[in-house]
Amino acid sequence: MADHTGDPQHAQDTWVDEAMARLSTEQKAALLYGADPWQVRSPGSLHLHDLVMTDGPNGARGVTFHTGVSRCFPCETALAATWDPDLVAEVAAAIGAEARSKGAAVLLAPAVNLHRNPLAGRNFECFSEDPELSAQMAAAYIAGVQSQGVACCVKHLVCNDQESGRHTASSEIGDAALRELYLTPFEVAARAGAWSIMAAYNKLNGEYVTEYPWLLTTVLRDEWAWDGVVVSDWYATQSTAKALTAGLDLEMPGPSQLRGDKLLKALETGELSSEDIDRSARRVLRLLHRTQHRPMTAPPADPAALIREAGARGIVLLKNDGVLPLAVAPGALIAVIGSGADAGQPQGGGSCQVNPPYVSGPLSAIRARLAPDATVEFARGWADQTRPRPLTAQDIKIEYRLRGAPDSEVLATEYAVSLSMSWFNSVLPGYEPGDLAVRVTACIIPAENGVHQLTLAAIGHGRLTVDGQVLLDQRSAGGRDVIFDLGRITQRADIALEAGRPAELVIDYEPWSESGLLRLQAGLIPPAPDPAAAVRLAAAADLAIVVAEHPHGVETEGVDRPHLGFDPAQNDLISRVCAANPRTVVVVNTGSPAAMPWADLAAAIVQLWYPGQELGESLADVLTGAVNPSGKLPVTFPARAEDAPSWPYYPGTEEEVRYGEGLAMGYRGHTVPPAFPFGFGLSYASFRLGEASAAAMADGYQVTVPVTNVSGRDGREVVQLYARLADDRPFLELKAFATVHVPAGRTVPAVLAVPASRLRTWSGTGWRYLSGPVEARIGTSSADLPIAVLLGA
Known part of the structure; x- marks a missing residue:
């Protein structure tokens, strides 16, 4: 095809015209659905790369879940807490470059749904409760990612603001609130030039978003003059002809369920016209051209330093009675306490998760920063005994064989970074899931003596052994409710382990053939720590730092949080530490608001969010004053969940979610003074x-x-x-x-x-x-x- 020069828009339009003229109807139709879970095939005659997509927004995972590593960036709420679009654009450019390194041309990000209710499980993936702040952050994020020639797919259009009922419920909302609040970030994103937008699962005022012509055509195309591609959320497409004519260009994932041959059949019967197919095919071709002919700017030279800076800039200092920044006298004893103090959670859960190359923990970073002047001692004090973190272990090997032939030839071997594994549609290319048996082997080395709990969750049949002893045998058919909440099917077994002594773990897994997303996860819960020992350490210390966080899997896609608070035992530990040492700093590592019944007792409170892989370094920068805190809350922190204006209408039912608070959402509608107001943040x-x-x-x-x-x-x-x-x-x-x-x-x-x-x-x-x-x-x-x-x- 001709290499047109001059006006870029004219060159693009000319290229699309020429490409359309060369494609058959079948080739055009094949552009309108995924060929596999992550990509759309480009017609061979066009000599272009396939259109590969990857999850975001706090990194770019690529097309595999459990093999390979990806940089973990701050979550969107942490980015919004910087209130700095220029910094967000720089971070997004690094994420765009990461997507490119994974071979992806479309990043499924940013998420611009609003934090309508503080309990929504996926709030951490979104910027703010306010449409103006969300819109400006979104525009900056889009500019950064697309500077790398990677398309943003802005999600989830629209009013997909909670996990409860997200697949089935109709978001019932008035015109003013819809236009002024929930559509505003999408409008700004569209006018900022986002190359694609994702249509959500839910209904809007009774119509599925994926087949709602008023939204996908009248508003998006006609009013906003947007020319990008509308992509379905994964499995959100509801129909063949109705969805396409409404404006849904691309069905994901593949293999197609409602397009493919069904498109051609609808064309034969007159349900669709060739113009319907051509219209969407042109848009997909335009996206292909944009992602492969766009000049790229240089990405940030040091992504790790940028992650650290952005993480620190997003930290919000909520309270400070003069204990911060840390001024440590020689010989001082610093107590570091909490379940998240040694490792810490860099990210929330669900489809946004990446496997970072490392995570800087608070304990090691604080030790490195304060030594040798101070002695830093650690006591866990509390650890959740119900939700295990996935096991990380040495040399995790995954072997694939034919089912029923355990000693047969190994068909393929992979290596994972943790014992949390997922497969989408295909376990091994060329084989059906029901034909395969998977064996996972790992060497686990416990850090503590005592009785541990091993856990196993498998969509299919999983059997776990340690040193040849069968401990768990678990079967589950999976289902929508358990995909992101494996706690529903997790089994447990006690085992006595010795610190430092290796144990051989083997999991034999037979995938369930009927599930599109297969998951296998093993975890290890160490012995319950002694809170009294942590309180004694705090009492003896010159200063105490407590890191509080939710258990793994509480803030995640698929489920909403059950309440605003921490576990009562964790709250009790924090209160006792604060009482034992009046110079206690509480670090809250959550992606959305948490109730703080001990707030009056703490000398300082630091909101960390989920700041990515440089978690410890970012935190230490702020605690020591190397970075002066400047973050501001992008969401209101209510004292109680019941104080949120949306509370009377939340979560609704599986059929309907009523946005009864209207425009008085978030800080606009708070009649009870919050614990900390929207936009608040202290400084040194x-x-x-x-x-x-x-x-x-x-x-x-x-x-x-x-x-x-x-x-x-x-x-x-x-x-x-x-x-x-x-x-x-x-x-x-x-x-x-x-x-x-x-x-x-x-x-x-x-x-x-x-x-x-x-x-x-x-x-x-x-x-x-x-x-x-x-x-x-x-x-x-x-x-x-x-x-x-x-x-x-």
Whole structure:
């Protein structure tokens, strides 16, 4: 085909026209569904790479779940807590480069659903409860990823804001809330040039999103003038002709269930026209061209350093009674306590998970930073006894044989990084799952003496032995409810193990032939730690650091959290440590809000989020003051789950989720003072905001606020502008923000752009743009807005 030069858009359109002219109807139809779980075949005559997709958004896993490693970046909530689009774009460029290194052209990210309720299991994958903050983060993320020639697939369109009933429920929502809140990040993403968007599982006001022409065509194509590809969430396609004519371009995953020959049959019967197929085929060809003919910018040179910086910049200091930054006297004893203090969780669970090359743990990082001046001692104090972490072990080998022939030739051998394994559709290419037997062998070396619990969960039939002794024999047919919540089928067995002594573990696994996603997971729960020993250590120490986190699998795709709090025993440990040592720092490593009944007892509280593989280094940077904390909450932290405005309507039923709070979602609707408000975050520096000035611009307003650092420490401040868009609204709404670095003793202007498009309300038939004076208030959180300014006065 001709190599067109000149205008890139003209060259792209010309290439697509020529490609369409060369393809048969069958070839065009084959572009509209996956050939396998992760890719769409490119017609051989076009001499292009296939269109390979990979999960995100906190990394790029590639097309395999349990083999190979990928860098683990901060979760989206952690990125949003930086309130810095430039930094997010830089991180996203590194993720885009990682996707390229995996051979992928489409990254299934970012997720821009809103944190409507703090218990939603997948909140950590999304940016914020606020559409403005989410939209700006999304635009920056898209720019970064697509600078590497990798398409973003923005997900999950729309109102897929919880895991309960996500496959079946209809999100029942009014026009104003839908337009002003939940669609806003998608609109900004579309106008920012995202190359693809993912249609969600759920229904919207009674219509499945994947076959809703009003959403996929009228809004997305006609109103927003978007020209990308609409991809179904995996198995979300509901029909053949109806979905395609509604605007669903691509059915995933493959092999196809509702397209393939069914498309050609619908064409024969007149349910579809050739124009229907051509329209979507053109869009997929455009995506192929964009991902293979786009000039790429240079990715960040040191991704690990960037992960560390972004993780530290997203940390939010919630409380500080002067104990931070750490000032350690020679010979001091520092107690590090908690189930997550030695390793820590770098990420949440579900399809976003990657296998990082390493994880920097809090304990090792704090020791390295404070030694040799201080002695750092560790006591776990509490460990969850119900949800095991997947075992990591030495030399995990996976061998594939024909079922019923245990001594037959090994068909293939793989090596895994943990005993958490997943296979999508195909266990081994060329064989049916029911024909195969899988043997997993590993050497486990326990760190503690005593009675441990080994656990096993298998979709299919799994048998686990240790040193030749059969301990577990488990069968399960799987199903939608257990794919991401293996706790429902996990079996356990006690075993006495000796610290440092190797034990040989073998799992013989026969996959269940009827499941599209197969999973096998083994875990090891060590003996329950002694909380009294941890309290004694804290009492003897000059300072205590407690790392609190949810058990593995609590924050994950597939299930929502059962409650806002930590395990009662973990809360009790934290309270006892705080009582034993008034200089206690509590580090909260969660991806969304957690109740903190011990907050008044703690000297300092640090919200870590899930910051990726450099977890410990990022935390140590902030605790020691190497990085001055500047993160701000992208979500409200309610004192109780019942205080969330969505609580009366959450989670709904399997058939219906009613968005009864309307526009009063998140901080807009809190009638009870929260534990920590949206936009809040402390610093080791002190700032003073001066008088704001507003000037009319061609497309809105520009507001300038002088920010003075009145302390002796350099730092960053996030200046936030909230506006009241109508007299009958009892709340202010975030409409602009700016993050400024201010050296000690200096004044730096914060410049906030407020485009007219942000000052609009949905009237029922269309947008109403405000022309008169708009009341705005400026400050450093949604609850601290001392400066008033009129826009358009």
